[in-house]
Amino acid sequence: MDSFLEQIKSTPPTTRGNARGRLLFAMDATASREPLWDRACHIQAQMFEETAALGGLDVQLAYYRGFMEFSSTPWTRNAKDLLGHMTGLRCAAGHTQISRVLEHARQETRRRSINALVFVGDCMEEDPDTLCQLAGELGILHVPVFVFQDGHDSNAEGAFREIPRLSGGAWSRFDLDSAVNCAICCAQSPYTQQGANRRWRISASVEGASYLN
Secondary structure, three states, X not given: OHHHHHHHHOOOOOOOOOOOEEEEEEEEOEHHHHHHHHHXXXXXXXXXXXHHOOOOEEEEEEEEEOOOEEEEXXXXXXXXXXXXXXXXXXXXXXXXXXXXXXHHHHHHHHHOOOOEXXXXXXXXXXOHHHHHHHHHHHHHOOOOEEEEEOOOOXXXXXXXXXXXXXXXXXXXXXXXXXXXXXXXXHHHOOOOHHHHOOEEEOOOOOOOOEEEO
């Protein structure tokens, strides 16, 4: 966690006045994640709950799975609706579509600025140069990508570390600390002035994390 916090500290915050912020939460739901999917859903739900608890935030859930299936929900401030959708998802065999996630983020922020993209995945089966190009474009658009890597795929890790570097985000393992780390990402990339002023007190467990106004 210490190295992750150092990455976050080096990420310059961007303020957006008093407007509600927008967070795109995207995840890989292909078959490679199926063996530990129930555990993953539990952690992903905690990540979502921690960020939703910040307030002043509209969230969209996006995911890919199966044969070229890519879906995204409408933007909402109702965390319960998205939590139900997220926990009801099941994995389906197919290739990764990380480029579609990044392209979707680019399209969405051109319609109306989004403040951060959080991505959870374990594999990368695409051209890394294409992913880096898209990540760089998101960096120009001030959309940091925060990548949480599930597992230790060395091929994926290279790209998963480079995407945040080019976009101004950070990389972390997907584990029991992920909910806390995800909330730190959003607090450091303040979508509201209120969020920008919050200070975080972090413990080693998800349940021990809290914020001070």
